[in-house]
Amino acid sequence: MAPTLLTRLTDVAAGYLEAAATRLRSARSESLAIPGPWTDRESDVLGVNITPEALGQLLRRRNEGHLEAWADLADHARRTHPHLHTQLQNRELSVSETEFEVVAPEGGPKGRTDRAMGACKELFAEWDERGWSTWSAEMVGAKYYPAGLQEVSWERWQGWVAPVALTRIAERRLSYACDRFDPDPWALRIWDAQDSSSPFGGMYGVKVSDLHPDKFLVHEPRVAGGHRASEGLFAVCCWYWLFGVYSWKHLMALLETFGRPPVIGYFNAGGAAADGAVKKSNGDRKATADDVAAGKRAIAAMSGSLRAMLPDTVRLEALKFEMPANPAQILTSDKVDAYLSKAINGTTGVTDIVAGARASHEVAARQAMTPYRADCRDVGRAGTELFRRFIRANPDYFGANCPVPRLRASHEEALDLQVFTGAMKTARDAGARIPERWFNEQIGVPEAVEGERLLGDPIASQPAPKPLGVDPAKAVDPNALPPKSTP
Numbered sequence: 001m002a003p004t005l006l007t008r009l010t011d012v013a014a015g016y017l018e019a020a021a022t023r024l025r026s027a028r029s030e031s032l033a034i035p036g037p038w039t040d041r042e043s044d045v046l047g048v049n050i051t052p053e054a055l056g057q058l059l060r061r062r063n064e065g066h067l068e069a070w071a072d073l074a075d076h077a078r079r080t081h082p083h084l085h086t087q088l089q090n091r092e093l094s095v096s097e098t099e100f101e102v103v104a105p106e107g108g109p110k111g112r113t114d115r116a117m118g119a120c121k122e123l124f125a126e127w128d129e130r131g132w133s134t135w136s137a138e139m140v141g142a143k144y145y146p147a148g149l150q151e152v153s154w155e156r157w158q159g160w161v162a163p164v165a166l167t168r169i170a171e172r173r174l175s176y177a178c179d180r181f182d183p184d185p186w187a188l189r190i191w192d193a194q195d196s197s198s199p200f201g202g203m204y205g206v207k208v209s210d211l212h213p214d215k216f217l218v219h220e221p222r223v224a225g226g227h228r229a230s231e232g233l234f235a236v237c238c239w240y241w242l243f244g245v246y247s248w249k250h251l252m253a254l255l256e257t258f259g260r261p262p263v264i265g266y267f268n269a270g271g272a273a274a275d276g277a278v279k280k281s282n283g284d285r286k287a288t289a290d291d292v293a294a295g296k297r298a299i300a301a302m303s304g305s306l307r308a309m310l311p312d313t314v315r316l317e318a319l320k321f322e323m324p325a326n327p328a329q330i331l332t333s334d335k336v337d338a339y340l341s342k343a344i345n346g347t348t349g350v351t352d353i354v355a356g357a358r359a360s361h362e363v364a365a366r367q368a369m370t371p372y373r374a375d376c377r378d379v380g381r382a383g384t385e386l387f388r389r390f391i392r393a394n395p396d397y398f399g400a401n402c403p404v405p406r407l408r409a410s411h412e413e414a415l416d417l418q419v420f421t422g423a424m425k426t427a428r429d430a431g432a433r434i435p436e437r438w439f440n441e442q443i444g445v446p447e448a449v450e451g452e453r454l455l456g457d458p459i460a461s462q463p464a465p466k467p468l469g470v471d472p473a474k475a476v477d478p479n480a481l482p483p484k485s486t487p
Contacts, residue, residue: 031151031153031167032151032211032215033149033151033169033173033190033200033216034151034167034169036169036170036173036192037192037195037197037198038195039192039194039195039198040170040172040173040192042194043072043075043076043172044069044072044073045072045076046073046076050073050242052242055073055238055239055242058070058073059230059238062146062229062230063227063229063230064177064229065175065176065177065178065229066175066177067145067146067147067171067172067174067175067176067229068172068173068175068191068193070146070234071145071170071171071172071174072172073234073238074144074145074171074232074234074238075172077234077237077238077241077245078144080245081241081244081245081340083337083340083341084237084241084340084344087340087341087344087345088141088144088233088344090345091140091143091344091345091371091372091375092137092140092141093137094372094375095136095137095139095140095372095375095376095379095409096133096134096136096137096140097133098136098376098409098410099409099410100124100132100136100379100380100383100407100408100409100410101407101408101409101410102117102120102121102124102387102405102406102407102408103405103406103407103408104117104405105403105404105405105406106403107403112398112399112402112403113403115397115398115402116387116391116398116402116403116404116405117405119160119390119391119397119398120387120390120391120405122158123157123162123163123164123387123390124383124407126157126162126164127164127165130164130165131165131166135150135166136379138150138166138168139217139219139375139378139379139382140375140378140379142171142219142221143219143221143223143232143233143375144232144233144234145171145174145232145234146171146174146176146220146221146228146229146230146231146232146235147171147174147176147188147218147219147220147221147228147231147232148168148171148174148218148219148220148221149168149169149171149174149188149190149208149216149217149218149219150166150167150168150169150216150217150219151166151167151169151215151216152165152166152214152215152216152217152386152389153165153166153167154214154393159397160390160393160394160397161393161394162390162393162394163214163386163389163390166217169190173190173191173192173200174188174189174190174191175188175189175190175191175193175204175205176188176189176228176229177189177191177204178204179203179204184207184209186228187207187208187209188207188208188209188218188220189204189205189206189207189208190205190206190208191204191205191206192205193205214389214392214393217382217385217386219378219382223235223236224236233343233344236343237339237340237343237344240336240339240340240343241340243336244333244336244337244340265295265296265298265299267286267287267291267292267295344371345368345371346367346368346370346371347367347368373409376409377409379407379409380406380407380408380409383407384404384405384406384407387404387405387406387407388404391404417443420442420443421443424439
């Protein structure tokens with residue numbers, strides 16, 4: 001049924017109203033939260049003062065919504081623990097080096113869809129030039145903290161109002177702290193608590209939701225679940241990091257005790273000979289309390305790297321049994337690193353080669369792909385959201401209710417050619433009608449141009465290839481009768 005004149009006028013009026021509302025909602029081009037105030041440089045470094053008790057106090061403050069000291073500790077942990085940094089960097093760089101593509105939306109008028117696709121492809125090419133790899137890495141890195149925030153820079157670009165850059169806001173400036181009676185207690189805020197002159201100072205800062213909705217990209221990860229302030233990968237890794245670094249001397253003292261082989265001390269009444277050797281003798285007296293105490297002190301003072309002064313009445317014998325080739329300290333350090341690897345990448349086989357069969361390595365590789373794919377999808381959703389804001393900010397060009405293209409990691413739709421072609425053969429044998437053009441699009445083969453040489457066609461300047469292993473002079477005519485046998 002053809003639309004009536006009244007319907008067309010209504011659609012035009014709705015489009016103009018939508019355009020006017022979009023202009024009112026369009027984000028300002030000037031920066032709001034960047035750069036941060038000078039006080040943002042004054043991060044706390046606790047150093048050797050971080051203890052289990054101090055970490056417990058930081059956890060309590062973090063759960064109340066005060067994230068500044070917690071973000072400083074998370075940064076300090078990453079900078080002082082190479083293995084922790086390696087695991088996090090592996091996830092960030094894996095997404096950073098992934099190719100992304102703009103995918104056409106489903107439905108909508110073809111003219112508008114093509115127009116949106118062309119504009120979004122040009123915009124993504126601009127992002128790629130300005131630093132998309134860094135922005136995507138920052139989106140993934142935000143999962144290390146309870147929350148992440150990026151400010152969107154808007155410019156007049158090629159005749160459009162477009163989001164052309166993203167700038168990371170330091171996680172130490174974010175906060176969930178608020179008044180006990182706040183009606184929105186879990187709203188993310190920007191809070192420059194140490195700078196009274198900052199527009200984001202005051203009692204609890206400024207809610208991000210009170211600012212323009214197109215001006216910021218909020219990243220609130222779901223890692224542990226149930227408590228927004230206690231989210232983030234560092235919330236899972238903090239105790240491993242603490243015991244693996246700052247309580248190392250206490251851990252080593254314990255391992256030094258249990259890492260030594262058992263030693264038995266004997267009382268030797270014979271004492272030392274004149275030439276310095278020990279005379280082995282049962283002696284004519286029993287050990288006194290002082291002799292026993294001296295032997296115990298000598299055994300307790302020994303370690304793998306320190307020899308104790310033994311009284312000449314004490315003889316030591318170490319029990320004979322197999323000990324591991326590596327010291328206990330190294331084994332424990334590897335165990336702590338393995339916990340960090342599992343917490344961040346889901347397996348220990350991403351950055352370190354571990355012993356095991358080929359099947360176990362394949363399982364570890366597949367396991368590591370799960371967080372990678374999730375990171376790519378999250379980054380793709382953020383890019384799609386920017387496309388949505390871009391189209392909404394230019395209603396004169398795209399019109400009202402224009403379909404929004406999607407940003408997708410190229411790997412997500414990777415096709416297994418063997419499985420796909422097998423399925424197509426089965427479907428064709430069953431009588432399914434499969435368009436050739438669609439089949440070529442799925443496997444990435446372009447349409448052949450008329451007169452273009454195809455794979456398997458002989459080259460014009462060369463004769464047709466001969467069948468392998470067959471001499472033309474001895475070729476057998478399949479229609480010829482078999483030779484008669486001679487009696």
